[in-house]
Amino acid sequence: MTDSIIRADAVLSARRPGVTASSLRAGTEQSLRSVYSLGHSAIASLPGSLHSITEEAVTPFTLACFLIIIVEFGERFNYYTTKILYGSYCTQMLNMTSSEYNIFLNFNDFFNYGTGIVGAYIADAFLGRFKTICASAPLYVAGHVLLTVSATPLGYGDWPYYPDSNGGWAYPAFWASVTIMAIGCGFIKPCVSVFAAEQLKDEHGNDASPRTLERLYMWWYQCINIGGFIGPLVAPLLSGGTPAGLDNIIGQKYQCSTNATLVPTCDEYCPGGCQLTPPTPAQFEECCTGQRIGLNYWLVWGCWTLPMLLLVFAIFYIGAWKPGYIASPAQGSYLGDFFKLLWGAIRCLDGGKPSDGKPIRCFEKLKGVAGMPNDRLIDEFRMMLITSSIFVPFCLFFFANSQMYSWGYNQCDPALKIQGWMDCNQMQTMNALSSFPSSTLQSIPS
Structure with missing residues (x-):
């Protein structure tokens, strides 16, 4: 490098005495610094500039x-607390097999x-967020009330045996309740986070700064972690399914004892008879002496999660009165145009325009086709699909994460619960607990 500069200095000195490559480089660098300083000062003086945003x-x-944010905390508290008991309730109270329970969970x-x-x-298209x-919250609560009632003796034909033994309606009511709750929860989920960000707009309707939104969602997910930790941690203790938990408040439900198969009285009755049909006095004495099965699911869902859900939704409705919300009206949805483009791409429609060579070229060919959105919208949809590819690995993550509720519970139930030091319904609390440090550090003001 030094030899090249010396040779360049010699050539320049021969043509223009006193001028060297080093002096030209120094002068160029000084000029660039001057231009940058002038431009930086001019930009910083403008309102809403990048400099102003960063500072x-x-x-x-x-x-x-x-x-x-409080509403989100309560809703996630309710969701994870209710869901974490599905494994033991479905297998012990509704007589589902492990495979049937996995299908239900999916x-x-x-x-x-x-x-x-x-x-x-x-x-986006009709009601606004x-x-x-407001319309989905009552649906959510109604499904939860049905779930609670179906887990009480009212839902079982012959309490406390399986509901299908004598005309009980707990099984179909369970499926109906979780479906209704899922619809209410699903309708709320895409609206509430954006609705929270809308409350930070200034008096001119301008959105909050990126730094403010970042801080908002750090606290947002921290509340989700807190709700997802406290509720599921306490729920198994109230359900009566753990040795250290609350005793059964209504009735007892027994399993067949370990030596029941050796007792003649228990022939053709065990295993499972103690849960399927009422035993005779002799069978109850000699066969049904195993561990009890928790029955307090109605207590957890009705007295632990339902009041929290009612409380946070009441807070939400009160907030609409005072201090009031910034509620943006429905402005139309792009979903119809997006599916129209996908269908056009699948049919290989061609508007005659040459491809620009960029990814997803089939979208470029749709420009000019009758009935398709304008060219700018087509480019935006194509950009959205390209950038959304980052979410593909997330599918693998959530596929693995969901196994904690399904196959993870099925493996834990006969293994860890026997040891007496861990309840299988509490496994998922480790997920929320492990998320505390990162969320806390990111939410601390810098």
């Missing part, structure tokens, strides 16, 4: 914003997260 202090959260997750796209469409939340 801007975080906007304080409004009361309305705090109320919506159904429940699909409806809870799949109906979000329907809720987003309704909010505020009205969608």
Whole structure:
């Protein structure tokens, strides 16, 4: 490098005495610094400039914003606490096999997260986010009330045996209740986070700074972690399914004892008879002496999670009165145009325009086709699909994460619970607990 500069200095000195490559480089660098300083000063003087944004202090959260965060805390408290008891309730109270329980759990997750796209469409195209939340909350509560009632003796034909033994309706009511709750939850889910951000707009309708929104969602997920930790940690103790938990308040439900198969009285009665049909006095004495099965699910769902759900929704409705919410009206949905483009791409429609060579070229060919959106919208949809590819690995993560509720519970139930030091219904609390440090550090003001 030094030899090259010396040779360049020699050539320049021969042509223009006193001029060297080093002096030219120094002069160029000084000129660039001057231009940068002038431009930086000019940009910094403009209102709303990038410089102003980076140096801007975080906007304080409004009361309305705090109320919506509380609603999210209570809703996640209810969701995870209710869901974490599904494993033991389905297998011990509804007589589901492990495979049937896994199918149910996939159904429940699909409806809870799949109906979000329907809720987003309704909010964008018809009702707006505020009205969608207001209409979905009673649906959510109604499904939870049905779930609670179905877990009481009212839902069992011959309490405390399986509901299908004598005309009980707890089994179909359980499926109906979780479906109704999933629809209510799914409709709320895509609306509430954006609705919270809308409460931070200034008097001119401008959105909050990126730094403010970042802080909002750090606290948002911290509340989810707190709700997802406290509720599921306490719920198994109230359900009566753990040795250290609350005793059964209504009735007792026994399993066949370990030596029941050796007792002649128990022939053709065990295993499972103690849960399927009422035993005779002799069978009850000699066969049904095993561990009890918790029956207090109605107590957890009715007296632990339902009051929290009612409380946070009451706070939400009160907040609409005072201090009031910034509620943006429905402005139309792009979902119809998006599916129209996808269908056009699948049919390989061609508007005659040459491809620009960018990814997803089939969208470029749709420009100019009758009935398709304008060219700018087509480019935006294509950009959205390209950037959304980052979410593909997330599918693998949530696939693995959901196994804690399904196969993880099925493996834990005969293994860890026998040891007496851990309840299988409390496994998922480790997920929320492990999320505390990162969320806390990110939410601390810098």
